[in-house]
Amino acid sequence: MEIPVMVGAGLVVIGVGIGIGNIGRGAMEAIGRQPDAYGKIQTAMLIAAALVEGIGFAALFAVS
Numbered sequence: 001m002e003i004p005v006m007v008g009a010g011l012v013v014i015g016v017g018i019g020i021g022n023i024g025r026g027a028m029e030a031i032g033r034q035p036d037a038y039g040k041i042q043t044a045m046l047i048a049a050a051l052v053e054g055i056g057f058a059a060l061f062a063v064s
Contacts, residue, residue, distance in 0.1 A: 001064070008063045016056035023048050 027045035031038055 019052040
């Protein structure tokens, strides 16, 4: 594996980690504001996290 490919893969992983962290942070803030909407917020959070992670996997497969 070449160095630019490894750097690209590392950036993908960092980006996905930041994205999922932001999703979790936003969900926790929303649950803090609207505790009654916990179920809807959690569902939306899990769907968004799965989409971000899926894009990350696609990007990792594209660089390798």
